[in-house]
Amino acid sequence: MTELEFRLLGRRVTGRVSNGAAQLVRELFQHPEIADALESDWVIELHQHSEEAPLEALQDAYRAEIHGGFVMVRTDGDTLWVSAEDHTVHVVVTGTRARLEVYSRELRGGGALMVAMLEALRASGLIPLHAAMADREGHATAFLGASGRGKTTSLITAMTRGYTPICEDFALLEPDSLRVYGLDRGLRLLPDTLERLRAHDPLVEPESFVRGKHFVPYERLGKRLWTSRLARLWLLERTDTETRLETLGASERVMALFTASGVPLLETGREVTRRHFARLPGELEMARLRLGTTPIPL
Amino acid sequence: VKRSPDIVATDLGNEVVLLNTRTQSMFTLNATGRLVWYAIEEHDLEEIAAQLEAAFEVERDEAKKDASALIAELRTAGLVHD
Numbered sequence: 001m002t003e004l005e006f007r008l009l010g011r012r013v014t015g016r017v018s019n020g021a022a023q024l025v026r027e028l029f030q031h032p033e034i035a036d037a038l039e040s041d042w043v044i045e046l047h048q049h050s051e052e053a054p055l056e057a058l059q060d061a062y063r064a065e066i067h068g069g070f071v072m073v074r075t076d077g078d079t080l081w082v083s084a085e086d087h088t089v090h091v092v093v094t095g096t097r098a099r100l101e102v103y104s105r106e107l108r109g110g111g112a113l114m115v116a117m118l119e120a121l122r123a124s125g126l127i128p129l130h131a132a133m134a135d136r137e138g139h140a141t142a143f144l145g146a147s148g149r150g151k152t153t154s155l156i157t158a159m160t161r162g163y164t165p166i167c168e169d170f171a172l173l174e175p176d177s178l179r180v181y182g183l184d185r186g187l188r189l190l191p192d193t194l195e196r197l198r199a200h201d202p203l204v205e206p207e208s209f210v211r212g213k214h215f216v217p218y219e220r221l222g223k224r225l226w227t228s229r230l231a232r233l234w235l236l237e238r239t240d241t242e243t244r245l246e247t248l249g250a251s252e253r254v255m256a257l258f259t260a261s262g263v264p265l266l267e268t269g270r271e272v273t274r275r276h277f278a279r280l281p282g283e284l285e286m287a288r289l290r291l292g293t294t295p296i297p298l
Numbered sequence: 299v300k301r302s303p304d305i306v307a308t309d310l311g312n313e314v315v316l317l318n319t320r321t322q323s324m325f326t327l328n329a330t331g332r333l334v335w336y337a338i339e340e341h342d343l344e345e346i347a348a349q350l351e352a353a354f355e356v357e358r359d360e361a362k363k364d365a366s367a368l369i370a371e372l373r374t375a376g377l378v379h380d
Contacts, residue, residue, distance in 0.1 A: 062320050075319075251326040254308045254315040263306075263319045270306050270319075277308045277315075 015046030053088035145236035
């Protein structure tokens with residue numbers, strides 16, 4: 001068992017969980033650089049159970065697609081059960097406190113725990129964004145889209161044009177200030193994408209090679225920004241013709257935000273979403289970027 | 299008719315985006331659909347048709363037919379239930 005005690009954007013994350021669960025939570029959410037970047041009264045507490053989750057976790061549960069797989073979900077107001085193959089998490093939100101009960105013997109994957117943590121953070125007023133982001137002169141550009149649409153490729157292109165990476169996969173958005181905070185620790189690059197980066201910076205050396213991708217920590221790139229102000233979002237799609245930007249209608253903009261942020265599962269998180277998703281499309285420059293045969297208009 | 303509790307509605311003023319959190323599918327309703335969506339729990343078909351007639355200058359019978367068709371579509375999509 002491992003004690004967790006850290007802050008993420010002012011939110012206190014505390015509790016005692018299995019070593020596997022703690023490692024997973026720390027990997028994505030414990031970053032001293034942004035620990036106190038915001039003020040918040042929210043507490044996210046985690047508790048570990050070594051037994052199987054009660055049967056009620058799966059009663060009337062439905063399948064929900066998540067980044068890289070699926071989980072089973074059961075929701076009721078501010079109560080949530082999320083189950084993956086080897087663990088289940090029960091989340092209850094009360095006031096400014098989210099309590100996460102983790103049920104697992106040995107945790108290998110972490111899909112349900114990640115969903116639970118992100119929903120707790122969403123309830124606390126932050127919006128998770130599955131996107132690659134880069135900054136130039138204090139303005140962040142986010143590349144959104146399903147896997148394989150070119151998020152990482154676009155990020156690498158941006159970096160070769162003088163942009164600084166913020167995240168390759170995940171960030172949290174504080175919707176009032178429009179500030180985004182990167183959560184991942186480096187770039188996961190397919191071999192051909194690594195070669196594209198090396199054409200620009202021959203000294204880039206990956207740290208490891210996992211599941212077909214090279215991992216390059218940001219410190220090996222010599223630059224990374226933890227935060228920036230979100231200015232534009234580009235929804236990526238592929239085309240066989242020339243690369244171009246297309247206007248997104250108001251409803252398409254909201255749908256693009258949902259595509260990147262995922263489905264809000266807790267009522268408090270839904271309220272956060274309702275409050276901000278009607279406003280955000282008007283405050284951000286949003287477009288569909290069809291990635292084709294000509295350079296990105298960065 | 300009740301709106302499903304699984305729906306997150308984002309109101310854009312002249313249209314509304316509906317996210318069905320169970321199926322992860324999204325729908326857009328235009329201005330007339332939006333009126334029906336927000337009226338559906340409190341008003342019957344006749345009242346909704348009257349509101350559509352007043353707001354969009356359509357014939358009452360036409361409005362009633364359109365609203366009825368839309369409610370059937372919303373029901374099929376799991377966005378509302380009886």
